[in-house]
Amino acid sequence: MYVTAASTAEDVVETGPSKRSIVRQRTVTIKPGKHLFLEGDPADYIYQVASGVLRLTRIMEDGRRQVIAFGYPGDTVGFPSDGLYHTDCDALVPSTLVVHRRAHLESAKGDPVLHQRLLLAALREISGMQDHFMMLGRKSSIEKLASFLMVLTARVGEPLGEFEQVTLPMTRADIADFLGLTTETVSRTFTQLRKSQIIAIDHVNTVIILKPIALRCIAEGDDN
Amino acid sequence: MYVTAASTAEDVVETGPSKRSIVRQRTVTIKPGKHLFLEGDPADYIYQVASGVLRLTRIMEDGRRQVIAFGYPGDTVGFPSDGLYHTDCDALVPSTLVVHRRAHLESAKGDPVLHQRLLLAALREISGMQDHFMMLGRKSSIEKLASFLMVLTARVGEPLGEFEQVTLPMTRADIADFLGLTTETVSRTFTQLRKSQIIAIDHVNTVIILKPIALRCIAEGDDN
DNA sequence: CGACGCGTTGATATGGCTCAAGAGTGGTGG
DNA sequence: CCACCACTCTTGAGCCATATCAACGCGTCG
Numbered sequence: 001m002y003v004t005a006a007s008t009a010e011d012v013v014e015t016g017p018s019k020r021s022i023v024r025q026r027t028v029t030i031k032p033g034k035h036l037f038l039e040g041d042p043a044d045y046i047y048q049v050a051s052g053v054l055r056l057t058r059i060m061e062d063g064r065r066q067v068i069a070f071g072y073p074g075d076t077v078g079f080p081s082d083g084l085y086h087t088d089c090d091a092l093v094p095s096t097l098v099v100h101r102r103a104h105l106e107s108a109k110g111d112p113v114l115h116q117r118l119l120l121a122a123l124r125e126i127s128g129m130q131d132h133f134m135m136l137g138r139k140s141s142i143e144k145l146a147s148f149l150m151v152l153t154a155r156v157g158e159p160l161g162e163f164e165q166v167t168l169p170m171t172r173a174d175i176a177d178f179l180g181l182t183t184e185t186v187s188r189t190f191t192q193l194r195k196s197q198i199i200a201i202d203h204v205n206t207v208i209i210l211k212p213i214a215l216r217c218i219a220e221g222d223d224n
Numbered sequence: 225m226y227v228t229a230a231s232t233a234e235d236v237v238e239t240g241p242s243k244r245s246i247v248r249q250r251t252v253t254i255k256p257g258k259h260l261f262l263e264g265d266p267a268d269y270i271y272q273v274a275s276g277v278l279r280l281t282r283i284m285e286d287g288r289r290q291v292i293a294f295g296y297p298g299d300t301v302g303f304p305s306d307g308l309y310h311t312d313c314d315a316l317v318p319s320t321l322v323v324h325r326r327a328h329l330e331s332a333k334g335d336p337v338l339h340q341r342l343l344l345a346a347l348r349e350i351s352g353m354q355d356h357f358m359m360l361g362r363k364s365s366i367e368k369l370a371s372f373l374m375v376l377t378a379r380v381g382e383p384l385g386e387f388e389q390v391t392l393p394m395t396r397a398d399i400a401d402f403l404g405l406t407t408e409t410v411s412r413t414f415t416q417l418r419k420s421q422i423i424a425i426d427h428v429n430t431v432i433i434l435k436p437i438a439l440r441c442i443a444e445g446d447d448n
Numbered sequence: 449c450g451a452c453g454c455g456t457t458g459a460t461a462t463g464g465c466t467c468a469a470g471a472g473t474g475g476t477g478g
Numbered sequence: 479c480c481a482c483c484a485c486t487c488t489t490g491a492g493c494c495a496t497a498t499c500a501a502c503g504c505g506t507c508g
Contacts, residue, residue: 137404180361
């Protein structure tokens with residue numbers, strides 16, 4: 001068993017080296033609600049999301065929570081600092097992850113191509129986090145939610161007739177904690193976008209983008 | 225001339241390879257108010273702050289501004305993504321910087337020790353930004369300011385008798401844009417901390433920490 | 449069938465914003 | 479050296495966006 005979080009290690013399933021390529025890739029699967037790692041765990045592994053969605057969170061002693069990021073396929077999670085993880089990480093839906101040893105990031109001794117990829121992922125991470133700062137610090141609730149939907153649609157949107165549709169695997173509370181709002185405000189803001197005919201909502205967790213241009217305008221704060 | 229921002233290149237002074245060590249280090253100096261680089265500039269160089277203080281900002285079309293970070297000695301700025309800078313960077317006080325080619329970060333071909341240092345700086349950056357998320361998203365104004373003063377004091381505080389003192393090279397507006405507040409709220413919050421005898425303020429930009437424990441409690445949200 | 453978790457909506461409260469005025473503070477030129 | 483100006487900081491009054499508190503509907507699961 002190679003996974004770090006002792007309390008949850010039994011829930012993470014080693015699926016062994018892939019047989020499909022010459023380079024052996026170790027992967028794990030993780031079920032919803034189970035933790036991949038916790039803040040403070042020694043960070044011996046870095047994970048690349050192959051399928052599913054992860055949730056990276058930080059929690060204050062009094063229970064206030066900040067969702068740092070959602071990890072979608074292609075994303076890399078678990079960048080260490082001082083050899084420790086600095087967030088909790090769990091799965092929103094069943095997920096599969098490619099596992100890399102931390103050593104592969106921190107020295108180029110191993111596979112230089114892999115090293116390079118992990119490094120670029122870290123730099124992309126920094127850039128993405130800078131966007132998020134602007135969102136948390138300076139945007140209104142509707143701008144925040146519009147930005148969130150724009151990013152998610154660009155990333156994992158699917159065409160649906162003439163529109164685009166995006167499935168939200170996270171709860172309203174997750175979105176709230178990601179955007180620095182409350183669940184009530186997120187819910188009201190969804191309603192507001194729905195009543196403006198900018199989005200439609202199907203079964204609570206499926207959003208159809210009816211007016212992508214209007215949504216982008218709101219996200220970027222054009223006029224009000 | 226090796227600096228990226230065309231419009232400001234003439235203000236950045238090449239001070240040549242250091243003569244003090246066998247490893248030649250190129251350094252530049254930059255004066256207050258002058259830009260080291262702007263968002264969107266091609267990012268050919270990464271800078272390590274040797275002295276002074278830098279300010280990294282992002283600006284929305286309508287003028288809303290977010291200060292992403294302040295760059296103190298030891299910090300590294302200018303991590304590229306897609307080969308471009310994603311923030312503006314200027315100096316708050318006269319600063320000197322050690323210049324590294326981006327290639328030294330993105331391949332290990334050059335100096336592996338340097339490469340390793342830059343990589344660790346990037347990972348530390350990610351960790352620090354995660355702290356900042358919690359601050360922006362979930363903390364009250366007084367918690368934000370207390371956290372800010374704690375971090376700054378730990379980083380660049382100087383003993384003053386039995387207390388610690390920290391000099392703020394940035395304006396109230398900079399602090400506000402860093403914390404996601406307005407200058408008025410920052411000012412009022414300083415006053416509140418001063419009236420509680422937790423800090424004292426000397427000449428506007430010098431803060432003396434009278435009760436570090438009380439300040440830490442506020443920063444971490446103990447009780448109210 | 450009941451209980452629970454999640455989402456929505458309403459009513460009210462409030463923290464921080466906006467607008468406005470004044471008080472430092474530092475720089476410049478006469 | 480002083481007067482002036484520009485800029486930053488502080489403080490006050492009122493307002494508004496979002497939080498809080500509360501009720502209820504709906505779907506899921508035991």
